Amino acid sequence: MKTVRHFACANPRPAQAVNHHGSAVLQALEQRHPALAAEFTALFSYPTDDGMVSLVALGSEMRIESAKDGDQVSLCLRHGDAVERRALFRLDRHQSYHAQVFRLAAVFLDEIRPMLLERHGLAPDTPLLGGWRCGTRPELVDEPLVFTLPRVLCRIDAATCRLRYVESEHCPAVDPDLFEQARELPPLPPLQVTRRQELPECVDYVDGLVDLLRAIAPDSEEKVVLARAVKLKLKTPVAPNALLRIVAPPRAGANYEFVFRWDGGDAWVGISPETLVRKEAGEVVVEPLAGTRKGSASSSKSERYRQELLNDGKEREEHETAAGMFYDNLASVCLPGSLTVRASRNVIDLGYVQHLKSVIGGQLKPGMNIFDVLAAVYPPATIWGKPLDLGGERIRQFELIDRGFFSGGLGYLTLGDDANFALAIRTARVAGHEVQVYAGSGIVQGADPYREWLETSNKMAPFLLNQFVALPEAPEPAWP
Incomplete structure (x- = not known):
């Protein structure tokens, strides 16, 4: 490794929200170091007991890296242009795709950690920093997961700003004054949408749910999570960081906020409210x-929706099933007797929707690392369904989009095996003039297809529904 420089200072903007300061720092870095930004760009803000933390990263x-070709998966550690370690594995089509990929990654991480x-x-x-794609159709996934050790990394919390960068010919000196010089972001321009496309169209989505519900036995406890997307064509391109500031809440709260982009390709932008897994010091x-009702700016309506959520049998069953599967799966990798339910069916109000949330820890x-945990808990019922094997079959039959990183995981792991991953929901893919927004809904017997469409819209x-987005008028949907 070349010379690694470190710098730390008191946060020069303690009154500014940490996530907003992180966005300003990212913008400053992108402007000063465009070549590094083309290699890798990331902003990952996450809540802690002491407030928000933002990680800002540039360069690779x-x-x-991973690559999948048929039943073969290769993993390699790349250092610049050189490959320092490579491993080749063969997948068993009769076993869980995700569990196999994570178990291979667990072995690979244990091999390369001492070297690093x-x-x-x-x-x-x-x-x-990085994550993995949701493999609803494994045959279409050519890069299952990717993690980057950046050339420039900033860590910002309410009290302190830290800078770490690798000094080399690829990464010139980074000015530590950037924390002071990164000002408030300029006013955000409105997004002028020239075309909106539903993927699939509403009629096709509802028809598909009707067919799915016919396939589910009347007395079945089966659940399937089906996703859809809305593609927006913009008059002018939007920077991923600007889109994040448009959609993120004004003040930092319980959400993760993230931007990830590799090699100047499509960017993934999200404001996920869901922790998939967090690991620290062995915990x-x-x-x-799981379980959803709409939100409202009216306190009386919000409370009414809250009570509906708490008292709705379908929503409670959906949540208890998802939490129960998490508990059982986490128990397989935790010490006996250490697993506890720390919160159960709490309501979190995000303004636009409300959810039921539980917290489970152990x-x-x-001898196990974070990828062993992921092999046990992913994919969760909250984005897949139950039973898992049948849920995957239903998704492949009735879902009409490629999820990519949507409903995968994005975040970080450390060489000491701490980790924090958001489940990549409330997420969009940004590619120049196009923004594709994703959402899913859990389908059980007795579900109302039109209500599920509205849930994904919420x-x-x-x-889609904020002061910055001017949507073209859409025709009224035609119902079968």
Whole structure:
């Protein structure tokens, strides 16, 4: 590893929300170092007991890359143009795709960690940022997961700003004054939408749900999570960081906020309210979110929807099933007797929707790393369904989009095996003039197809219904 520079200072803007300061720092870095931004750009803001933390990253010093070709998966550690370690595995089509990929990644991480710590002299708290795609159709996934050790990393909380960068010919000196010089972001321009396309159209989505409900036995406890998307064509391109500031709440709250982009490609922007898994010092926590009602700016309506959510049998059953599956799966990797339910069916109000949330935690068994945990808990019922095998079959039969990173995971892991991953919901893909927004809904026997359509629309509201987005008039939907 080349020379690693470190700098720390008091946060020069303690009155500014940490997530907004992180966005301003990212914008400043992108403007000063466009070549690094083309390699890798990330902003990952997450809530803690002490407030928000923002990680801002640029450039790719090292990368854990994956490639899938048929039944073969290769993992490699790339350092610049050189490959330092490579492993090739073959998948078993009769076993869970995600569990196999994560177990392979667990072995690979254990192999490369000593090399990164000892040969390259990296600290245990060094983070790799990235995530994995949701493989609803594994045959279409050519890069299952990717994690990057950035050339430039900033960590910002309410009290302190820290800068770490790898000094080399690819990464010139980074000015530590950027924390002071990163001002409030300029006023956001409105997004002029020239075309809106529903993927699939409403009639086709409802017809598909009708067919799915016919396939589910009347007395079945089966659940299937089906997703759809809305594609917006913009008059002018939108920067991913600007889109995040458009859709994120004015003040930092319980949401994750993120922007991830590799090699100047499509960017993934999200404001997820759901912790998939968090790991620190051997403690593992999951926070399943399932069960939904719309939100409202009116306190009386919001309370009414809250009571409906708490008293609706379908929503409670959906949540208890998801939380129960998380508990059972987490128990397989935690020490016996350590697993506890710390909160159950709490209501979180995001303004545009309300959800039921539980918190489950335990101590990880010795010898296991974060990928072993992911192999046990992903995909959760909250984005897939139950039973898992049948849910996957139903998704492949009735879902008409490619999810990409939507409903996968995005966040970071450290070389010391701490980790924090958001489930990538409330997420959009940004590609130049196009923004594609995703949402899903859990379908059980007795579901109302039109109500499920409205639920997915409510979940997309931050991207589609805000003061900055001027949508073209859409025709009234035709119902069968």
